[in-house]
Amino acid sequence: MSAPLLEVKDLEVGFRTQAGVVQAVRGVNFTLERGGSLAIVGESGSGKSTMAHAIINLLPGTGHISGGQILLDGQDLATASEHEMEQIRGRKIGFVPQDPMSNLNPVWSIGFQVEEAIRANGIATGRKEVKQRAIQVLKEAGLQDADRRLKQFPHQFSGGMRQRVLIGMGLAANPQLLIADEPTSALDVTVQRVILDHLESLTRELGTTLLFITHDLGLAAERAEQLLVMYKGRVVESGPSVEILQNPRHPYTQRLVAAAPSLASRRIQASGSIAAAESSIAAEASTAAGDEIDLIATAEARAEALEAAGTRPPAIIVENLTKVFKIRGAGEFTAVDDVSFQIAKGTTTALVGESGSGKSTVAKMLLKLEDATSGKIVIDGKDLSAVSPKELFRLRSQMQPVFQDPYGSLNPLRNIGNTISEPLSVHKIGTKATRRERVFELLEQVSLPRTLVTRYPNELSGGQRQRIAIARALALKPDIVILDEAVSALDVLVQAQILRLLADLQAELGLTYLFITHDLAVVRVIADNVCVMQKGRIVEAASTDEVFDNPKEQYTRDLLAAIPGANIELGA
């Protein structure tokens, strides 16, 4: 082994805006050895993607490298001309973009696009050779029937298969370095695992150096030997992954470790119980980072509150619920198939499944936003299918949703005060003055200042918007809150904070949660019971501990194994 493949020295990247230059990357240094693997971890806005794009000189918009060096094999890419970069992209550095859905051109066949990449990099000439190579590339990427699939178009491929194609294109010219920008964030967990396994074995075989970017600390540590933690454009900690995970030294890294659901879940697993997990390394981390972002502390607090309460009557009873959608020209599609479960008052049941499993449809039917085809939903002793409009109106006040997308769930033209008080005025509760008092009270419950009442959603971060959405949901003092992927779009630290808030609110107000998510790791810290859904059916339903310790179904085991970080020794 000689000189390192990639050396980044004092790299600075800025974006020109109306308010002057904004520094996105501030003096980053790192070295990546030949054949090594490096993961860059950070939350959104930390500069991790910007740095990856700077390396291949594909900065968006007004971004530009304002200082430092990027040495690839001794050649400085920061000062390379556009022509030189064209020679380097694809041939020396391969790139796998984040979103497989939008990174393939829908009007060209897969074969055409792969062949284009091969021709552009001069790997093969002549129609036959190019086609041969394209088939080979796709086969390597894990598409077995590649020769048949060359003529197909992107929309005929699933997300996972598209990502395979993109990985194949990235590796088509046998580059020395492959940069993967969140290559699996848009995919289901089980698919994510398969893709990452494949990427790993492929790069090992070809001897490709791998640099990948992720927001998931567990994933990073599992897949890369070297870790680079970024925070506000700077590197706060770097080194061997396992060591950083076991012994995070920078307070920011400690926060991340404490807040990562995959690691928290793993830690509970390792130490046998939540209480034991709390006394392990997480406790140290939480002292530096504050109680509210430590997921283990959250789980612990919840477990205690639940034990104190004893057994309770069910708040929601779902029996043989089925939803069939009629698809024009394609017959029928059963989105929810004979689903039954009960949720006891004051507890949390998680509905877990991958995209298309029907979990959100169940939520819609519970909220009566969608009518069930057959089956029964009983809430507060009333069958939802038989309620009068008047009763439904009253029932709505007892059951409120919080949705996934923090940017879509608040009306951008309404100020916060009116948003939170809208449920009260619709249900004609109180006078203007008492409603105002209630808004203040709710803001306090979600830990936001009163001054927000006159402000608008666009000034708030995703986490704060989600708090407002929770406050609106709580305005009518509901018994049941349906959380449809309510924390999935948030950065881990914010996610941990919201999970803590939800746990506290549950203990304080005795709320019943239906927690819908694709992320089993989060389930471990928030839910009492779990229903695993696959293709519209509940394949396994049990208490959280049972599902995690003793999964009965293969599908559940697959999901559990797909939690990133499952193979890491945490030394707890």
Next chain:
Amino acid sequence: MPDNIPSTSPTRRLEHYVAPLEETPLEEIDSLKTDGKPSNLWIDAWHDVRRRPMFWISAALILLVVIVALFPTWFTQVPPNSDCQLSNSNGAPSAEHPLGFTRQGCDVFSRIVHGAGTSLSVGIIVTLLVFTLGVLFGSFAGYYGGWIDSVLSRFGDIFFSIPYILAAVVIMSVLANYRNVWVISLAIGLFAWPATARVLRSEILRVKNADFVTAATAIGLSRFRILWSHVVPNSIAPVIVITTISLASAIVAEATLSFLGVGLPSTFMSWGNDIAQAQTTLRTAPQVLVYPSIALSLTVFSFIMLGEVVRDALDPKARAQR
């Protein structure tokens, strides 16, 4: 700082580097940054247009036209019609008659001043009509979908497929005995609304699936109330823009119809009539044609520019690029 970074080493031992805390101070998680004034789309747009000279220029011109239309006697004491003397036919400008005379010996300046009201009234009535019809059809079609959408959209398409100028010519010819500001506005507006409806319909389709709409349903708000309190306010911005521009086209349409002789009767003070009457003397006295044309162009230009400025201001992406 670079010293701590693992350097080239044959054994590939990775060093554990920790940045000094002073260099990377931790901020509170998800800290609240609300130092500025409250802002939303409309407030931001207002802050944006305020800084643009084109906004003030067009706004000032529009204000001037409005004042002229409301109080013509502030600007000229000469009556536009009654005081015409053929001895002044195509007469040269003088101190009392700054723009000279028409062929009939009427004061050009006075005619322009008194014609402003007609142009503006037609513009405003047509715009109100187009806005009301467009919003009603567009919002119901987009929001309720299904057969309601089919019926309303096809109905709109019928009107859309006939050029509104052609339709107005036909209507005005048929109603030759009832030509006044209301009738001409109706004739133009009745066929001009489908474009507005289409724009609003597509915006409604975009907004109606937003989570805040679902949240409002879950609160117990009726669909009809959600449409007006949540969906329409979030879809109306592009409609405002095309409405401003359609005001300009309505003024042009009135002038066109009057020029073609199917608009307002010649007894009405209108820029279109002025231009129509002046064409006979285009070679001998071009100024008689030029002045009302300038008045018309400037007014139309102001409304179009205002529309452009407002469109830029209401599009956050366009704003960020400037």
